[in-house]
Amino acid sequence: MSSLTSNWNRLSAKLNSSKKQKQERHSVTHGKIKKTNKVPKNETSLHTEKVEKAIDNVIKEESLLFSILWANEGYITQKDLQNRTITLPSASNLNESRKTAPGKYLAVDCEFVGVGPEGAESSLARISVVNYYGYVIYDRFVKPSERVTDWRTWVSGVTPKHMKDAVTFREAQEEASKLFDNKIVVGHAVHHDLEALFLSHPKHAIRDTSKFSEFRKISKGKTPSLKKLADHFLNIKIQSGEHSSIDDARASMLLYRLYRKEIEQQFKLKRSN
Template sequence: MSKTAPASSNWESLKKKINTSSEPKSKGANGSAPPKKRKNKGFGGIGHFAKQLESEPSKEAGPSRTQTAPEPKAEVIFLPAPSDKPLLQELRTMVAGQSVLNEAKKAPGNYIAVDCEMVGLGHLGSESALARVSLVNYHGHVLLDTFVQPRERVTDWRTWVSGVRETDIQDAPPFEEVQKKVAELVEGRILIGHAIENDMKALLLSHPNPFVRDTQKCKQLREAAKTKRPGLKKLVELELGLKIQAGSHSSVTDARATMALYRLHKPEWEASLRKVMEAYREKTGMEPLAKGKRKRGADDGEDDDEDEQDGKKKKTPQQFPGGGRKGISSGLSVVVRRFGKKVEGDQPKRRGPAEAPKAKAAGNWWEEAA
């Protein structure tokens, strides 16, 4: 049996080099290389998805108890004005809350705008309840602005849109008290709102339909927005050149914006409803709204004769002593002269020269028998 030839010296040296370069730095107990360490990539499946949810901040707004308060933002941002009409400039200032009003313009008047903020009740806050209500008059003066204690437990404060937090309603008046105040203020007045049926539903109140002005249903505003259900934010930007609701909503700003939209289209809007208003007042026996400065126990400061298109007041006819007007007989007795004497009263039938009575030193000539 033949023997294997011994390895050459070249092979022995090459073998040593191979073993040195491929030998691991550390070996296991049995001389084999240790297993490679796997990087921990977390759990797979549902566990991995749940871990991502915990690490990423939620984009959904939850109750204010766990939500960080949003950063304050400007409620009204001025954009280029659609026109240079004085009325438009006045309304832009009113919406921003920068109007300077005298006491007469702070009265309730004939027109009131309303806006409400809601919070969520029930499962996942799917039901709405009143949390804040604001009423403003014709000139944007705040008649009522109050938070309301909901009658049920709130499950979602909707702070990101309503601006209402749990601390806001701790000392707020109860629902019934606020409801009564609102009912007293709007009774017998024109009530203006945007999608106003939602506000009245939250207040559990009703208002005569002829006395309601909904800016979401206004024909002129629908045509401007080119949609049947325009949003308040879009209408204000188109018609007034203002940007509102940039952050959480303000019911005061929204109510003023609604009033501004109404005043901008008031003449044609009211003209289209004149017959409806007259029929309702005749049916119910209500007195018509008086033109000019109307008083409800105090000055309204509300001039219905104002030309809403250009902001100028209509000129009233020039008054003369005795209540007359230029070009119209005042009804005063005709003043005549008879034989050089001033005579007041109805002028008698003119007589001929032969019938003229002789003048006397005393007495009235008209008392003399013919």
């Protein structure tokens, strides 16, 4: 839910800033600057409603990914995606459910910050791992090994305050290595995440949504963005503002489960050639 909190803070700050600007509009009279009257209440209310609606949309889109993954066993169909009713598990269900175990399939996504001159180089700052049902198995902020020169908060969602409870790179690497052992690792351009962790993984145990031919059709054979795939195939909008590695991992898992049969068939065909 850290992505939700960051989006709320960002939108709230934007709202407060906008209100202040409107309430303190200046006009020039006899060479002096004076403040005009406050914005009519109805205009402020409309702006508030607009922000609240945007926040509601963020909540809905993020919750929908988890809801669909959690509610369905096996393959997920287009019919399952059409059910937009969000049903999330209760705390008691989470404690008792087998769906909270790592299982055979894990989806991973990482966020990065900039290091070096002008933040041109990337350093791991967060890793999130979810299971087949979208349940978060591991989610940690990671202390960059070099001095951060660009937090890239607008896209990474990472800020200096997240480093307070962050783990070291070695800790994140070791935990990820343990989790991925004997697992099918799912992700979008997942080789980037593995490289960032300095981990290798057997090719036969990787399912990369960026390489599936059906997905690449919408970008004319080029590598499609995860955001574009989620919008086109899931009708779910992600990465509207700051990214969430949890949401991105869930989106990758949902895409995989939606086309699991076809992805596995294509994978077997490539291996046999």
